[in-house]
Amino acid sequence: MADLVSLVRADHDFDFWLNAMDQVMGLAITDLDGVITYVNPKFSAMCGYPAAELVGRSHRVLNSGFHPPAFFRDMHTTIRSGSVWSGTIRDRARNGRTFWVATTILPQLDREGRIYGFVSCRFDITREIEAGETMRRLARVDPLLGVLNRLGLREHIEAGACKEPGGSADCALVLLDLDNFKSVNDNFGHQAGDRLLQEVAARLSMVLHVGDVLSRFGGDEFALVVGHSLERCDIEHFLADLTSVIEVPIEIGITQVIMSASIGFTFLDGGASNAETLIGHADLALREAKRAGGRTIRRVTPELLQDARRRSNLILDARQGLGxxxxxxxxxxxxxxxxxxxxxxxxxxxxxxxxxxxxxxxxxxxxxxxxxxxxxxxxxxxxxxxxxxxxxxxxxxxxxxxxxxxxxxxxxxxxxxxxxxxxxxxxxxxxxxxxxxxxxxxxxxxxxxxxxxxxxxxxxxxxxxxxxxxxxxxxxxxxxxxxxxxxxxxxxxxxxxxxxxxxxxxxxxxxxxxxxxxxxxxxxxxxxxxxxxxxxxxxxxxxxxxxxxxxxxxxxxxxxxxxxxxxxxxxxxxxxxxxEAGTAAGKDGGSANFAHITAA
CATH class of the missing domain: 3.20.20.450 (EAL domain)
Structure with missing residues (x-):
């Protein structure tokens, strides 16, 4: 900063440098109490307030309410100690929209080193933040069906959405796999397969209750969090109805396809420590349903979990056994x-x-x-x-x-x-x-x-x-x-x-x-x-x-x-x-006796 000031003083072209800064960043100057004394045109363009409405007021006029009070306490503690503060702030513009700024606040010091004001330099990064949010959202949504994918559902479960007020502790995680879906892709093409998946997703959405969540894990595997409006004892009846809905013929071109599903489920209070463990439990039940021949519903049981642990231990033993x-x-x-x-x-x-x-x-x-x-x-x-x-x-x-x-x-x-x-x-x-x-x-x-x-x-x-x-x-x-x-x-x-x-x-x-x-x-x-x-x-x-x-x-x-x-x-x-020799001898003996009797 000192080098820049020296350069400006040497050049004597202050207007050029001020104009350069106006094109790049928003600049605001406050006194020691945080009252705004100057804003450049770029700052006004960012927030929509003309300079006349900002000068004489504090930055609180831009507070969006997004950040907690502790955020600003830490900021003020830093700059009042004479240090530079840098961070990202979400502000609210004059028209009510919110926007993001990458901000650096520098204390102004007099010749004796005393703070007498602050300079705030801001860059609008709203597009970058929104693009990141879009990418984050897309990373959690299935592009074909527009429902949550595995990552999105995992975060939904980890957030405890099913335990919100009005929710039921009897929520179940359900994994549903379409039987023989591969034959649809093989016989009619992937476009027909996508159309079938969209139809199945639409049918599932129609029968879900308020608060239930539909997700696609990939391929022909769906996941659901259900039970917000059901008692625990009603879950299996609901899932049986779900399979009936799936089995209604689906039109693919000029023909109809009848699908069935294998289902495995576990209750969310089934002892799993995190979402991935819970998904693993439901997957065990799903595999059991598929082993039973498909078109079957299976719930995870202590026996299934014990068998899974046994298999896991055996695989670990095998790794060590090779060595x-x-x-x-x-x-x-x-x-x-x-x-x-x-x-x-x-x-x-x-x-x-x-x-x-x-x-x-x-x-x-x-x-x-x-x-x-x-x-x-x-x-x-x-x-x-x-x-x-x-x-x-x-x-x-x-x-x-x-x-x-x-x-x-x-x-x-x-x-x-x-x-x-x-x-x-x-x-x-x-x-x-x-x-x-x-x-x-x-x-x-x-x-x-x-x-x-x-x-x-x-x-x-x-x-x-x-x-x-x-x-x-x-x-x-x-x-x-x-x-x-x-x-x-x-x-x-x-x-x-x-x-x-x-x-x-x-x-x-x-x-x-x-x-x-x-x-x-x-x-x-x-x-x-x-x-x-x-x-x-x-x-x-x-x-x-x-x-x-x-x-x-x-x-x-x-x-x-x-x-x-x-x-x-x-x-x-x-x-x-x-x-063979004994058989042959028996035949020869029988023939001799027959000849003897005949001769007699």
């Missing part, structure tokens, strides 16, 4: 039914949990739904099994191939092929040693083209691709044509009832026939009885896997389990030969 080497790779031999030899083994993950003991994937399925964890587990299994295969080949224990299950998480990057080739190179092995098993669920993701592209690269490098759990999906035959497959694995659910004949036996026979016609080999998994094995052998099934022949075992027990499988197959073959 503590608690995970192991087990191997289950797969036998060639014609040669009675083990030709491959499937690598299977096991977890030696410090409290639960040795557990398989069926116990920690929630861990395998966690993208980060399943990716890390996949890398661990691939590294361990390839190292084990290298050691077995060098020692002569096992010269076959290893099969491994892949997940969608393994394809989220394009480095899977490179990773496998690097691990094989370290052990002096080639891609033909590895069988990669995929399932149909991997191709239901919107980015299944990434999976297909990586599978093509893997097949090009010489990896064998197998289709696991074949027969349990809806589009498996299409995949036989489109994917680079060389073998099929028949799901164990079809093997279990082979002995009873019926459609399962026909299905298995049909799968084997189709696979052979397409040049593929077939693996039957889940074989537990000799009769199942013999039926599959009669159907010309190529490979067999199951507890009848060999169990999944750790790497150190592989040699003994291989031998057990070979001995079991040979014993079954010898028993069959003995039975």
């Amino acid at each position: 503590r080497a608690e995970f192991e790779v087990f191997y289950q031999p797969i036998f060639d039914l014609a040669r009675h030899e083990c030709v491959s083994m499937e690598a299977l993950i096991r977890w030696r949990h410090p409290l639960l003991g040795l557990i398989g994937p069926a116990v920690f399925t929630d861990v395998l739904r966690n993208f980060e964890l399943v990716s890390a587990i996949g890398r661990f299994v691939r590294r361990e099994m390839i190292q084990a295969l290298g050691a077995w080949r060098r020692s002569g224990v096992f010269s076959g191939r290893i099969a491994i299950n892949l997940t969608v998480a393994d394809f989220k990057t394009t480095s899977l092929t490179r990773e496998l080739l690097h691990l094989l190179h370290e052990q002096g092995l080639d891609a033909g040693c590895i069988i990669l098993e995929v399932t149909e669920t991997m191709f239901l993701d919107q980015k299944d083209n990434v999976v297909r592209a990586e599978l093509a690269r893997l097949a090009h490098e010489g990896f064998e691709i197998a289709f696991d759990d074949f027969g349990t999906g809806f589009a498996s035959l299409t995949h036989l044509k489109e994917l680079p497959l060389s073998r099929l694995k028949i799901d164990r659910s079809f093997i279990a009832d082979l002995e009873n004949g019926g459609c399962d036996r026909d299905i298995v026979g049909g799968i084997i026939d189709i696979a052979h016609r397409l040049g593929m080999k077939v693996v039957a998994e889940g074989i537990e009885t000799t009769m199942q094995l013999e039926i599959l052998r009669a159907m010309s099934c190529d490979y067999a896997q199951g507890f009848l022949l060999a169990s999944p075992v750790c790497g150190c027990d592989v040699p003994s389990e291989l031998e057990r499988g070979r001995l079991t197959l040979r014993a079954i073959a010898l028993e069959k030969k003995a039975q």
Whole structure:
């Protein structure tokens, strides 16, 4: 400021500098008591008061009532101590409108350093403030439906809006998910999907009570805070009526679509410490409703919360378990039914949990739904099994191939092929040693083209691709044509009832026939009885896997389990030969007796 004054004095062109300031900022000067003695034209333009109506009055004439008294006490304390004060003030103009100014107040000092007045420099930042408010509002509103989004509803709940006077402590947070909404987008396009969402939102708004709030969390998921005009016992009846409203046919172009909804809810006094926890509770109930098949209403229960905590703890244990080497790779031999030899083994993950003991994937399925964890587990299994295969080949224990299950998480990057080739190179092995098993669920993701592209690269490098759990999906035959497959694995659910004949036996026979016609080999998994094995052998099934022949075992027990499988197959073959020989002998004896009687 002193440099500016020196510059002005040196230039002697005061009018120029005053005009420059008038163009940029509002300027007001007051005496020690805060009485205005001067305002420049810019200041008057900001507030709408001419200078004559301001001079002789204090700044209180502009007070909008927005700031509390403490705000101004702090300001006066600062400037009366001789310090500069800076801040943002919301003032009221002569016509009643409010506006925002970025303000700096400087004390005026005489030669002895005594304060004799104050200079206020102001910049109008109303547009900036309003633009920020608009951005803040838009960040909390769904652009398609104009209702609160997740952030907006979270802040609404955190503000305790449902507990306002006249509100009910029995308010419920409801999450509503439209069943099969994806099919509308797929069949009619996203514009039709948007139209459907708008219609559903309009219907929901019509049945909500005063004080209830509608929100959209994204996609086809809505959230509602309801119950201001309802008793707790009436909430479920209200939600049932809500689903009925949604199920009224909706016109999409020249056709009609009938939607249904899955609903999960929790009461706002259900013990959640914050809005996100509350939303998490309602989401647990929603997932339970969807697991029940959709078109269902579920309330969060202590059992659901306990199960969620158990899953959360298990995921935490798994993260720590990876670092503590608690995970192991087990191997289950797969036998060639014609040669009675083990030709491959499937690598299977096991977890030696410090409290639960040795557990398989069926116990920690929630861990395998966690993208980060399943990716890390996949890398661990691939590294361990390839190292084990290298050691077995060098020692002569096992010269076959290893099969491994892949997940969608393994394809989220394009480095899977490179990773496998690097691990094989370290052990002096080639891609033909590895069988990669995929399932149909991997191709239901919107980015299944990434999976297909990586599978093509893997097949090009010489990896064998197998289709696991074949027969349990809806589009498996299409995949036989489109994917680079060389073998099929028949799901164990079809093997279990082979002995009873019926459609399962026909299905298995049909799968084997189709696979052979397409040049593929077939693996039957889940074989537990000799009769199942013999039926599959009669159907010309190529490979067999199951507890009848060999169990999944750790790497150190592989040699003994291989031998057990070979001995079991040979014993079954010898028993069959003995039975066939006995049958033949019985037939020969019967013919001789018949001839003897005839001759007599």
